[in-house]
Amino acid sequence: MSKIRIGIAGYGNLGKSVVLGIGQNRDMELAGVFTRRDPSALECEKAYHIDRAKEMTDDIDVMILCGGSMTDMPEQGPFFAGMFNTVDGYDTHAKIPEYFDAVNKRALESGKVCIVSSGWDPGMFSLNRLYAEVILPVGKTYTFWGKGISQGHSDAVRRVKGVKDARQYTIPVEEAVQAVRRGEMPELTTREKHKRVCFVVAEDGADRVQIEYDIKTMPDYFSDYDTEVHFISEQELKSEHGGLPHGGLVIRCGRTGKNGEHSHTIEYKINLDSNPDFTANILLACARAAYRLNREGISGAKTVVDIPPAYLSEKTGEEIRRLFI
Amino acid sequence: MSKIRIGIAGYGNLGKSVVLGIGQNRDMELAGVFTRRDPSALECEKAYHIDRAKEMTDDIDVMILCGGSMTDMPEQGPFFAGMFNTVDGYDTHAKIPEYFDAVNKRALESGKVCIVSSGWDPGMFSLNRLYAEVILPVGKTYTFWGKGISQGHSDAVRRVKGVKDARQYTIPVEEAVQAVRRGEMPELTTREKHKRVCFVVAEDGADRVQIEYDIKTMPDYFSDYDTEVHFISEQELKSEHGGLPHGGLVIRCGRTGKNGEHSHTIEYKINLDSNPDFTANILLACARAAYRLNREGISGAKTVVDIPPAYLSEKTGEEIRRLFI
Numbered sequence: 244m245s246k247i248r249i250g251i252a253g254y255g256n257l258g259k260s261v262v263l264g265i266g267q268n269r270d271m272e273l274a275g276v277f278t279r280r281d282p283s284a285l286e287c288e289k290a291y292h293i294d295r296a297k298e299m300t301d302d303i304d305v306m307i308l309c310g311g312s313m314t315d316m317p318e319q320g321p322f323f324a325g326m327f328n329t330v331d332g333y334d335t336h337a338k339i340p341e342y343f344d345a346v347n348k349r350a351l352e353s354g355k356v357c358i359v360s361s362g363w364d365p366g367m368f369s370l371n372r373l374y375a376e377v378i379l380p381v382g383k384t385y386t387f388w389g390k391g392i393s394q395g396h397s398d399a400v401r402r403v404k405g406v407k408d409a410r411q412y413t414i415p416v417e418e419a420v421q422a423v424r425r426g427e428m429p430e431l432t433t434r435e436k437h438k439r440v441c442f443v444v445a446e447d448g449a450d451r452v453q454i455e456y457d458i459k460t461m462p463d464y465f466s467d468y469d470t471e472v473h474f475i476s477e478q479e480l481k482s483e484h485g486g487l488p489h490g491g492l493v494i495r496c497g498r499t500g501k502n503g504e505h506s507h508t509i510e511y512k513i514n515l516d517s518n519p520d521f522t523a524n525i526l527l528a529c530a531r532a533a534y535r536l537n538r539e540g541i542s543g544a545k546t547v548v549d550i551p552p553a554y555l556s557e558k559t560g561e562e563i564r565r566l567f568i
Numbered sequence: 569m570s571k572i573r574i575g576i577a578g579y580g581n582l583g584k585s586v587v588l589g590i591g592q593n594r595d596m597e598l599a600g601v602f603t604r605r606d607p608s609a610l611e612c613e614k615a616y617h618i619d620r621a622k623e624m625t626d627d628i629d630v631m632i633l634c635g636g637s638m639t640d641m642p643e644q645g646p647f648f649a650g651m652f653n654t655v656d657g658y659d660t661h662a663k664i665p666e667y668f669d670a671v672n673k674r675a676l677e678s679g680k681v682c683i684v685s686s687g688w689d690p691g692m693f694s695l696n697r698l699y700a701e702v703i704l705p706v707g708k709t710y711t712f713w714g715k716g717i718s719q720g721h722s723d724a725v726r727r728v729k730g731v732k733d734a735r736q737y738t739i740p741v742e743e744a745v746q747a748v749r750r751g752e753m754p755e756l757t758t759r760e761k762h763k764r765v766c767f768v769v770a771e772d773g774a775d776r777v778q779i780e781y782d783i784k785t786m787p788d789y790f791s792d793y794d795t796e797v798h799f800i801s802e803q804e805l806k807s808e809h810g811g812l813p814h815g816g817l818v819i820r821c822g823r824t825g826k827n828g829e830h831s832h833t834i835e836y837k838i839n840l841d842s843n844p845d846f847t848a849n850i851l852l853a854c855a856r857a858a859y860r861l862n863r864e865g866i867s868g869a870k871t872v873v874d875i876p877p878a879y880l881s882e883k884t885g886e887e888i889r890r891l892f893i
Contacts, residue, residue, distance in 0.1 A: 263826060267705045340889050360893050367699070369893040370877055371836075374692070376892070377853040377880040378846070380592045424839075499849065501588060505841035511696075512837070514749075516830035521703070524824065528702040546893055549885070552695055553873040555702040560874075564665050567701075568685050568694040568871055 247534050248274035248302060249527070250327065252293065252319060253309035254285055256487065257332070260523035261307055262287065268527055270557045274303045300326050305530040307331070317342065324349035324357045324544070328533040330526045332362035339365065347544035356537040357544045358529045362522045363513060364388070364491065370547050371493045371511040379497025379507055383428045387415035387436060391489025391518060399464045400441050403457045405449030408477060410484040412440045415492070426496045426506040432467075439470040442484050444477045489518035528555040572859050573599035573627060574852070575652065577618060577644060578634035579610055581812065582657070585848035586632055587612065593852055595882045599628045625651050630855040632656070642667065649674035649682045649869070653858040655851045657687035664690065672869035681862040682869045683854045687847045688838060689713070689816065695872050696818045696836040704822025704832055708753045712740035712761060716814025716843060724789045725766050728782045730774030733802060735809040737765045740817070751821045751831040758792045765796045769805050814843035853880040 249265055251258045254276050265271045275289045275296075276282075282290035291299070296306070306323050308331035310316055316333045323329045324346045333342050339360050350357040360366065364386070372384050393413045400409035419436050422429045429435075441458055445451055455472040459465055475483075492512040499505045515521045529547070532554035536545070553563055574590055576583045579601050590596045600614045600621075601607075607615035616624070621631070631648050633656035635641055641658045648654045649671045658667050664685050675682040685691065689711070697709050718738045725734035744761050747754045754760075766783055770776055780797045784790055800808075817837040824830045840846045854872070857879035861870070878888055 260824070263824065267824070336893070339893050340886065343889055365893045367703070370699075373877055373881060373888060373892045374695075377856075378692070378849050380849070499585070499588065499592070499842060499845035505845050507841060507846050508837075508839045510835070510837045510839075512833075512835045514833045514835075516832060517824060520824035520830050521832050524703050524705070531702075546889060548878040548881075548888055548892065549876050551874050551876050552698055556698060556873075561665065563698060563873055564668055564871060567698045567873065568661070568664050568690045 244270070246270055246272040247531060248272055248304045249530060250274050250296070250299070250303035250306040251276045251309055252296070252306055252323065253315065254278050254280075254287065254290070255309060256519040257523055257526075258309035260517065260519040261309060261526060263520065264523040264527045267524065268531075268557070270531070271527065275299060277306075296323070297326060303327055304534050305330060307526050307530055317345075320357070320359065321345045321349045324355060325353045326355075328355045328530075328537050329357040330361055330529045330533055331357075331359055332366065332522060332526060333360045334362065334365055336365065343544050343546070351543050354537075354542045356533040356541055358533050358546065358550065359544055360546050361529045362525050366522075366525055366547055367513070368491065368493050368511070371509075372495075373548055375493065375495035375497075375509045375511075378509065379495055379499070381499070381503070382495050382497025382507075384493065384495040385423045385431070385436075386491065386493050387420060388491040389413035389415055389437065389489065391491070391515070392484075392487050396439065396441075396464055399461060400443060400458055403454055403461075405446050405451075405454045406443055407446045408444040408480055410442050410480065412442075414438050414440060420492070420494075423494045423496060424508060424510070426508055428496050434468055437468060439465055439468045441470065441472045442475050442480060443472055444480050445474055486516065487518045488516055489521075490514040531555060531557065569595070571595055571597040572856060573597055573629045574855060575600050575602060575621070575624070575628035575631040576634055577602045577621070577631055577648065578640065579603050579605075579612065579615070580634060581844040582848055583632075583634035585842065585844040586634060586851060588845065589848040589852045592849065593856075593882070595856070596852065600624060602631075621648070622651060628652055629859050630655060632851050632855055633658075642670075645682070645684065646670045646674045649680060650678045651680075653680045653855075653862050654682040655686055655854045655858055656682075656684055657691065657847060657851060658685045659687065659690055661690065668869050668871070676868050679862075679867045681858040681866055683858050683871065683875065684869055685871050686854045687850055691847075691850055691872055692838070693816070693818050693836070696834075697820075698873055700818065700820035700822075700834045700836075703834065704820055704824070706824070706828070707820050707822025707832075709818065709820040710748045710756070710761075711816065711818050712745060713816040714738035714740055714762065714814065716816070716840070717809075717812050721764065721766075721789055724786060725768060725783055728779055728786075730771050730776075730779045731768055732771045733769040733805055735767045735805060737767075739763050739765060745817070745819075748819045748821060749833060749835070751833055753821050759794055763794045763796070764790060765798070767798050767800050767805060767809050769802045770799055811841065812843045813841055814846075815839040856880060856882065 396411035721736035
């Protein structure tokens, strides 16, 4: 059986994890990594300049987009949808409908399948929010993120005057999680759901009191949260906070019965040593689905909620019924 | 918009919960309850003798089969598949492939969609075992059931000489769950995964030592487990153990990274006050999917892994992208 040939657009943390993930899926092979940088500078075989992708439409079954949601994907998503089946993790939640429509238009023209906004949130968490609501129509859904490194918040801290380097952990507030698990369906403010913990390396002679104040009062990022700021050495930042762990949970509480007397909770929880590795593996499962759907003559943009779960697996229907059902 | 007309075959705990569940879904209505008993004896409007179902194929969009897996469904599944879109929770795991094939044959002939083996296990747990494996191909999946009432094991205890009534709880062993959550991927025996706790009402003058011995040594049901037997009064059994709570969890631990250095866990956990209410609600979401798939010209047997999740929801694609993704 011929393998699914995977292309990767963008070679940051996520792109590198996709390369590793391909090795865990025996029905896939790496066809090329596409970069805007000088391909020879990448420590990767099969590196090409991104401009060469358009000449390789016969060599790649699915292109996985590993650029950023802010500037790369709004351009690359529709662009690659015109040439390839694609999978991406576009995660600017408010703009997903608009992005979906732009990709869908091009994918319908090219006859390709493009799975957008996959990964874990959006992605597996979206799926679980949907499944939980259809099972418990009368109820309330909560999403908690962390404990994990937030790239955007770490960047925000690094932009504060006097900060040399920093990492920011988003952490669910345990009391809130427990109240939700007990089925109490609490109304929770932003502050009550998550706290933020920053590990900061200050520049020599910087005003630490001012740094802490600047972080804690930063609008949008920190002012609505209880935030801890810890100053540590550059060495400690590297050794203790060098990874990209993450995690989170989706919980729905619902009620059934003649008078709502029965309480139920559904919880989906993930705990990840490596956010990019985990995300990459979800994108790869979606790549398999995109490839298989397209071979059946289907085209257009899809999200995880449009994919029959069996299409994500390399196993046959018979094997799935025997092994998983 | 016309509502989805739901038929219910069988009026035990599950059938009654389906009636209640219809009330939580504004796009559904009860079209009829079908019973082998005298319909006038049911405390239910729209009760019909099951022989009348075949005259009502124009009045029912989806028939939900609420009989038992042991004897009812092997006969009723293929029978109703010849007339209606159906949903069932057939749960004799070893015989699911055979049951699927029998239903599939009839559903293809009649042009109907029949979703088999839905509910939470098989059903949502099956889905989660599949999703977790495609995301973490290198890893190990564990399923724990409980804490909850096992109907089959309660029945087995009630058959012991000297037992007047009984309830049996299946309970995951907490140490095992914790080891799995820590990503240790332990090998677990039957005894190490679950324990069994029985609450027994003994007949007057019965030999309690003998009862306890007979339960704990019962092959298949108890001999492979650590089992607790508690004798209580009939009154206490009713007041403290009258419900049908259940629950359970599916956990997959997996590894990624160049040398498997990153550990990940995915956990799906449910906690239910009423097993039949929760199961009924899953069957109803599947009924919606069966109805919609069939209207698109699809036929044949399906399981939850074949259903695009969006088909379970009454919301449109646009609404789902805006609200869940």
